[in-house]
Amino acid sequence: MSEMRPAIMMFLLFTVICGGVYPSLVTGVANGIFPKEAQGSLLTDKSNRVVGSSLIGQPFSDAKYFWPRPSSATDFAYNPMGSAGSNSGPTNPDYLKGVADKVRALRDSGVTGSIPADLVQGSASGLDPDISVAAAAVQIARVAKARGMAPDQVQKLVDEHTTPRQFGFLGDPRVNVLELNLTLDSVK
Numbered sequence: 250m251s252e253m254r255p256a257i258m259m260f261l262l263f264t265v266i267c268g269g270v271y272p273s274l275v276t277g278v279a280n281g282i283f284p285k286e287a288q289g290s291l292l293t294d295k296s297n298r299v300v301g302s303s304l305i306g307q308p309f310s311d312a313k314y315f316w317p318r319p320s321s322a323t324d325f326a327y328n329p330m331g332s333a334g335s336n337s338g339p340t341n342p343d344y345l346k347g348v349a350d351k352v353r354a355l356r357d358s359g360v361t362g363s364i365p366a367d368l369v370q371g372s373a374s375g376l377d378p379d380i381s382v383a384a385a386a387v388q389i390a391r392v393a394k395a396r397g398m399a400p401d402q403v404q405k406l407v408d409e410h411t412t413p414r415q416f417g418f419l420g421d422p423r424v425n426v427l428e429l430n431l432t433l434d435s436v437k
Contacts, residue, residue: 292427295435301427305329306378309430312358313395315388317426318380319351321371329376359394360387379423382411396433406432 279287290303301307306317306327320327337344351369365384371377385407393400410429411422 292431294431300431302378303425303428304378305376307427309426311395312391314430314433315380315385315392315424315426316355316368318367318377318384319347319369319371321375327376355387358388358391360391362387378427379412379425382407382422382424385411385424385429392433396436398436402436403433406436 276287285291291299292301292303294300306320308320308327309316339345348369352364355364355368364387365381367377367381368384368387386404389400389403389407392398393403396403406429407424410424410432412425413422414420
């Protein structure tokens with residue numbers, strides 16, 4: 250029993266420290282320094298209702314919206330519980346059929362010329378909320394026509410929602426689809 254007492258005391262002590270004190274401290278600091286991010290980077294619509302997070306993609310298929318990267322999340326598209334790549338190789342028949350179906354849908358919507366890969370292939374997580382500037386550009390005509398807007402107006406909104414390379418050299422410029430679509434919905 251004399252050997253069990255220190256083990257039990259250490260277990261209880263580390264349970265309190267690691268399971269209570271440390272998470273509370275990290276959460277408090279995060280809420281103090283990065284309040285929006287610590288709460289999930291939630292976005293609201295024009296009626297101030299939470300509609301999603303700027304960190305997780307959402308499905309859009311209506312012509313009046315910009316379409317996101319395809320989700321490869323399992324069971325339900327863009328479900329963070331099923332976050333994963335498809336793990337399908339470039340010669341997998343199911344993968345090739347999915348890409349062909351997405352290309353056909355884009356062609357049917359009026360997209361001409363080359364189609365950026367991020368409009369037909371999912372990201373590694375299957376939840377990417379951003380598309381490339383090129384992927385947004387090929388959709389401008391469709392969105393403008395569906396909304397009765399001038400393409401220049403839609404291009405201006407895309408430009409306003411384009412995030413440049415991080416630190417000027419990391420990654421590529423990108424457009425957050427949910428944020429852009431929410432802005433489009435708020436335009437009169």
